Amino acid sequence: NAGVMQNPRHLVRRRGQEARLRCSPMKGHSHVYWYRQLPEEGLKFMVYLQKENIIDESGMPKERFSAEFPKEGPSILRIQQVVRGDSAAYFCASSPLQDWMNTEAFFGQGTRLTVV
Amino acid sequence: DAKTTQPNSMESNEEEPVHLPCNHSTISGTDYIHWYRQLPSQGPEYVIHGLTSNVNNRMASLAIAEDRKSSTLILHRATLRDAAVYYCILSTNSGYALNFGKGTSLLVTP
Numbered sequence: 199n200a201g202v203m204q205n206p207r208h209l210v211r212r213r214g215q216e217a218r219l220r221c222s223p224m225k226g227h228s229h230v231y232w233y234r235q236l237p238e239e240g241l242k243f244m245v246y247l248q249k250e251n252i253i254d255e256s257g258m259p260k261e262r263f264s265a266e267f268p269k270e271g272p273s274i275l276r277i278q279q280v281v282r283g284d285s286a287a288y289f290c291a292s293s294p295l296q297d298w299m300n301t302e303a304f305f306g307q308g309t310r311l312t313v314v
Numbered sequence: 315d316a317k318t319t320q321p322n323s324m325e326s327n328e329e330e331p332v333h334l335p336c337n338h339s340t341i342s343g344t345d346y347i348h349w350y351r352q353l354p355s356q357g358p359e360y361v362i363h364g365l366t367s368n369v370n371n372r373m374a375s376l377a378i379a380e381d382r383k384s385s386t387l388i389l390h391r392a393t394l395r396d397a398a399v400y401y402c403i404l405s406t407n408s409g410y411a412l413n414f415g416k417g418t419s420l421l422v423t424p
Binding site for chain 2: 205242246253257289291299301302303304308
């Protein structure tokens, strides 16, 4: 059973371009979370999605950032018009249960975005 | 939101037990205590979690104080592969986020 798969592992974008980060949850998991980690910092929650629904996007910037988890295919985190401050590692996690407080989350290896 | 306090760093000798402390004095009755660790350039990895009773699994043990205001992650025999940042996190019913703080950076020396 493959773990949480994120791609690409490394992404370089010029300022003003768009970045698309993909996350395939573990098989059978329908709950996906996105986190961002700035250098030397802990992870910060961005958004929680279930299939075709955004449940909690309280940690996601209001502008330029969007996320989706379609019925088919991976979850996508999209950053439009990237700026240098968007450079970070972006991690995706998935879990099998809706009782998220009493279960473990499985994290991917992350996508390291560098904006030049 | 309930917060956790951990030492910035700790050091251990290989094959010795390690006790990683965490204070969470504002924990509420329904908050679970989770521990994750992050190896360099890796995603976080689940270690253990619990509510009130002590918990054991193949990776570690979690000792929870009777008043639940603190807990300790116990690695029974540290190995060099256990060198990582360890995060103590409370999952609360006020949101869906796992709130990672700065964690404790564990150094294991041969």
